[in-house]
Amino acid sequence: MTREISLPDSRRFFEIRFESIGGLGAHAAGQIVASAAVLRMGLNGSHFSSYGSEKKGSVVRSFVRLAPADCAIRNSAPIESPDVIVVFHGGLLAHPATLAGMRAAGTLIYAGHEHEAPDGLSRLPETTRVIRIDAQTIAREERSRPNAVLIGALTAALPFLDRQAILDTLEATFAGKHPEAVAANECAFTRGAEEFKLIENVGRGEGDLPAVTSDPLWGYRTAPLGGVLPLPGNTAHNDLHTSRNGWMPVLDADKCIDCGMCDMVCPDLCLVWSTTTGDDGQPTVKLDGVDYRYCKGCMRCVETCSTLAMTREPETHGMANRLRVPLFPDLFPATGGKHAT
Template sequence: MEQRKGIAFGLQERLASGKEYYEIRLESIGGLGANLCGKMLGELGVRYLDLNSSSFSSYGSEKTGTPVKGFIRYCKKDKEIRVHSPVIEPDLLVIFHQALLKDKSVWKGCTPETAVIIALEPGQEQPEIMGEQFGTCYGLEAQRIAMETHSRINVVMLGAALKVMGIEKLAVGEQICKDTLGKKYPDALKGNLEGMKRGYEEVRELQITVNLQQTTGRGSTETSEWGYATAPIGGINPRIGSTVIADLSPSRQGYIPLFIKERCINCGLCHSTCPDMVFQFAKGEYKGREMMVNQGLDYYHCKGCLRCVDVCPVEALVTGVEAEHANKEYFMPNQELLRMPEYYEEAGPDGYITSESYLTEKRMEGGEV
């Protein structure tokens, strides 16, 4: 067993050593801003680093809440980028949510020369690493920083990426942030600049213990999608398309609804407005009358949209910081299921439809652009 130490080669050092491209891969969940972060990194190379660059993203028809990958390539200005395929062996891997660490496909293509940046959850100093080959690992509490600065995770991770890439002047990152966000969201620019600065300053190296015997002799290339030779026999997908086992906690933006049972009048407005039927009602007694009584929330399926908080007339539902409530009160899994799932998959849709939704504009103070 050996601990990996030292700082990985930065952008300019890699290109100066004769490497044709410096490649970055962003692994994220739709709604965290990885697509915009990738665009900003791409424009940064052309405008301020005197390099050629390309940037593109990969996602499905509904980007929000689904896996999103961003790909960025840099090369010297006197060369042309003629490769437009996804980044397979990244020099820098940026993981926007700790829940993605459990997916081994996130780590595919990593080599001992790959630097990794992980957005850690508050209090998580030693994340569970599923990768077998990677170089220096860095971490920062991106969600906490975004909440404190009223910014987004994407600008915090952008600042951390600039630091790991060896960009000594944060001013170039601030300028690309002004160019991209200054005109569209002028009121949020100050918070985003502060979030980028703190991401640049607070990213730190993690001492990850790795068994070097397990990192040799293993394939690390990207596997292909289903095709003629790899698809299930008969072309049938054996995986049931159900969201019952979906744990939507990775889609939350750091806030959750907290239930204050003493205030609840059991009006049912929370149940009718919740898009995921989180609230569990059962027959009971309220003020001497038999009626359906609110028993609690199924936080497995709560994506943190906070619509219930907005609609509650008696403030029985209030906004809370999820990191401060590890043991959630009135946490009641869905009581209508015939049997409880043996496990939950951490994935699912996000609470925001688009970045221009009225909820996003309304909650500027809550950490959203």
């Protein structure tokens, strides 16, 4: 059956932008929505993503354009002013680029806990519809992933999307490679469609938020010499906590023998050590804890720890900040080395 899209103003496409971090399934989510629209709803659609070189941890944006069947989609540029923005982790809302281009008549769906009040929401236009869904918790409880939950919420928020068509596409996507995930994804999808919350009186802005455009700063006449980085970055400023999927490693210092095996497998060197003097008067090193700012939740440290000192625990709101041992305490002095989660 062909679905009808009610397009705002005189625009030809309905545009959705997924804002995420590698590992949370934003690319797969965009693929499922666009495939369902084209193959099962009789619409035209296109989808692509932009992401960095790492599988986990780097920013991922996924773009979906939908149009009536008689309207060809010939635009493959990134979506700058979407009708819907779906944010896979509340921590991303602190970055202005996440909400850039949000339409005053649009919809924001974000993954967040009930007691969180993410930075940045007040910048939204006051007429933007804001929806929160606790995608991490639901995904953890259903042994699924946040993307299934968020697609469920998206489907409920947009009546022109055919819920059964999207669910069938979600199931078909996993039936081949991960048949054991099909039932879990269906539960997560259904809960996403039913448990979302409409948040009112959030935005204070007027009119659409400005889009972030990517005009090049330099052309061939003005670019500096090749290989010169005038503004070098520093990975100490990275914030990878949004990669965690509702679980975090927690150290029990009483069980730790400071063997260092976890440090050898941690891909982001986020374990914090100090030097002390041992009983024999010799210098020795001691594991103080984890800097969760840089921890992606890969659980290699947990799998490697032979004494069960490092365990995998469900992450609750504020827990990472409470247990965090900063690697670079002087880097963020205003927050005592803490970051905003």
